[in-house]
Amino acid sequence: MEDSQRDQERMIRRHLREKEELQARIQGMKNSVPKSDKKRRKQLLLDVARLEAEMEQKHRQEMERFQESCPDNGNLDSITEDLAKMDLENRPPSVSRAQKRRERRAALQRERQGSIAEVEMEHLASFRREEEEKLAAILGPRNLEMKDIPADRHCMYRAIQDQLVFFVTVESLRNRTALYMRKHVDDFLPFFSDPETGDAYSRDDFLSYCDDIVRKSLWGSQLELRALSHVLQTPIEVIQAESPIIVIGKEYTKKPLTLVYLHYTCNLGEHYNSVRPLEAGAVGGAAPRLF
Missing domain, CATH: 3.90.70.80 (Cathepsin B; Chain A)
Structure with a gap:
């Protein structure tokens, strides 16, 4: 039972990480297409919708297969909340369960946003370096x-x-x-x-x-x-x-x-x-x- 729960927890963490990486990739795609290029912007929206739908379907199928193989794996929501607990378990017992849940959700959201922002900055720095190198190669011969x-x-x-x-x-x-x-x-x-x-x-x-x-x-x-x-x-x-x-x-x-x-x-x-x-x-x- 414990092994099954750990496997599910690892899968959920991977799903969260893959979603963050996809959002960073999407942001990079958006940055690469000028807003004035209407045709490419429309195609970009279609590509983004397709990528998000494909990932959602992949994660749903993985979760369904896992639950079929381990029907007694416990409640998914409770495991997801546990991922965001961090040090909230050490709070005074007077805090209500509802408040704890809100705080856990807020902590998880902050963690996600921080990770996404960090990935986006890394991608942007990489894009900048590549762009500057290509421009130098164009300008240098001139x-x-x-x-x-x-x-x-x-x-x-x-x-x-x-x-x-x-x-x-x-x-x-x-x-x-x-x-x-x-x-x-x-x-x-x-x-x-x-x-x-x-x-x-x-x-x-x-x-x-x-x-x-x-x-x-x-x-x-x-x-x-x-x-x-x-x-x-x-x-x-x-x-x-x-x-x-x-x-x-x-x-x-x-x-x-x-x-x-x-x-x-x-x-x-x-x-x-x-x-x-x-x-x-x-x-x-x-x-x-x-x-």
Whole structure:
């Protein structure tokens, strides 16, 4: 009986660990797909649902097989609660059983969250290292390295500002971007939609968004990059670790402005960095966020 109970306890612990690892994997999958990529985001949701359903079915089948082989293995809920007891058994006897159960559940939840957060941070650090290595391999042959741009929600505009040979403020870039987009609504509106659902926004929504570009610290997107390429009459190329280089404004003949788009460098999410000549001597770095 005791051996059976220990086997069941080990199985439950393994199930909890596998669920935590799956959630860390799912978070990594979500981080790897830009919110602007509606097609891949929809496929991501389907993949996540499939992975969770497969794990749930696997765990249920394992539990059913175990219970069939050991029908007298005891109550599953009580064993699950015992996993979370920790030092709660040493509390004064005046604590009610209901309170103990609540405390055990809370302790188990904290333990799970802590484990998941730790795994996620390890995965993120691994993703960052891999991304930086791939970007260095792309930039190195071009005699370039990344130049850090602050993660202050203006990183796309600051990266553009850094690439220009003349001085212009971030506020001016935002104003000129919004003005161009307002004047060319029909060129941008078909591409203006909810990044999560893909639902189209109205013309009024678009104009309100243009106002927010000026009034708020909105992260930039490819819409704003398209507008900036027209405003500056200059191509803008965006280098990523996992995707081909994107060139916006190919119709212009000037030397392109070069930005680096990162998915994992900043805890807040995606980020734009600038570049500089490799012989500048400074250490190549990582950076912050966009979108």
